[in-house]
Amino acid sequence: MTGPGVRLAAEELHPALSDPVLDAMSFLNEIMARHPDAVSFAPGAPHLSHFDDLDPDRYVRRYVAHVAARRGVSERRARQVLFEYGPSRGLIGDLVARALHADYGCAVPERSVVITVGAQEAMFLALRVLGRTPDDVLAVVNPSYVGIIGAARLLGMPVVAVNDTDDGPDLAQLAAECRRLRAEGRRVRALYVAPDFANPSGTYLPAGARRRLLELAEREDFLILEDTAYGFTGPAARRAPTLKALDPGARVVLLGTFAKICLPGARVGFAVADQPVAAARGERLLADDLAAAKSMVTVNTSPLAQAVIGGMLLEHGGSLAALGRARAELYNANLAHLLDALERHATGPDLHGRVTWHRPRGGFFVRMRLPVPADAALLERCAAVHKVLWTPMSPFYLDGSGTHEIRLSCSYLDPGEIDDGVARLAGFLRSLPDTRRRSP
Ligand SMILES: Cc1ncc(COP(=O)(O)O)c(C=O)c1O
CATH class of the missing domain: 3.90.1150.10 (Aspartate Aminotransferase, domain 1)
Incomplete structure (x- = not known):
């Protein structure tokens, strides 16, 4: 041409x-x-x-009534908020934090939740914030979700792969990668893992494997990006605790989405990052850094879309599982x-x-x-x-x-x-x- x-x-x-x-x-x-x-x-x-029976207007109304009652503002004002720009960390962090407590037993502060444009943006922000130099390496299982590999590629973050087993990532291989990189002056900054029926492998980590993975993260000093996309799609009776719920030391950044249990078209997901960050101006949470990065990517997640999801959550007693x-x-x-x-x-x-x-x-x-x-x-x-x-x-x-x-x-x-x-x-x-x- x-x-x-x-x-x-x-x-x-x-x-x-x-x-x-x-x-x-x-x-x-x-x-x-x-x-x-x-x-x-x-x-x-x-x-x-x-x-077929989704009714976005009803969910928005439900969410607006909830906000008006909780914040003591008029419904008109609560509705107006949905038509404005909003805070980068989102509007429905309180509902998500409460759902995580009710469903997963994760006691995380509302401040640690950032509402994102799908889990995809949560992955992108987490990698952007955690990778300071090319010496910070992302570990993934082989095979892994293309969304995380693609995000790492776009950000220029090096990736190492460890084999997938029936119990999730091969821990001996992961430990060896940590040692190898350390000897080169580099480090595994984080491991991305989807413990609940991963995409594409279908692998489900049993509770014991989750505990061993957390122990290794503690020993080798890396963070875990836990993708819970398929968390509530499997049989209820067999659910193992999330890594985040087993994690007393804030090793885990939890990534979630409403795409599989609500609707992908809303493009609403979230990150939970309660890791303290020491800084000259005082301590903050990693979530604050994710929100700062988000303010330069998508500014904020559509308030209208958040209201739809918020209303759906409220209609189900605030529970992701329900x-x-x-x-x-x-x-x-x-x-x-x-x-x-x-x-x-x-x-x-x-x-x-x-x-x-x-x-x-x-x-x-x-x-x-x-x-x-x-x-x-x-x-x-x-x-x-x-x-x-x-x-x-x-x-x-x-x-x-x-x-x-x-x-x-x-x-x-x-x-x-x-x-x-x-x-x-x-x-x-x-x-x-x-x-x-x-x-x-
Ligand atoms: C493992 C995994 N994580 C995240 C996502 C994407 O989530 P979202 O649509 O919220 O960006 C998908 C979608 O297929 C997925 O399979």
């Missing part, structure tokens, strides 16, 4: 923009748009049925349905040993291993011929592995669609070349 005007070269822009991880989210949206007739196991998005209950039931039923459908359709001597998958106890995601590389070209062929979509796992890995793995998400579909999709998927799996060694 020629003509007048400026033409930029990708090499002149930030190098992170050439990292495939930044394309991972838009790639899925594009392929879904191109194949509207395909059953999609790709998005980790909430089921649309929950949006708010997420109906959705959790649907997600658990869908996951059981997906695992059952895979057992019915994707087993048999022809697939035995060629295709394997793990069976998570909750969350949205099932990880499957194929006999061939699961790249964009294979996904394209699967979509065009078999009319079913999945997510390639390799962008979630930092070391180029995961090439043969795919992620199946059950959150977005109805049971009938899951059956149909798994039948199509089984046809696709059976069409893959048999790479098993045959006896001569």
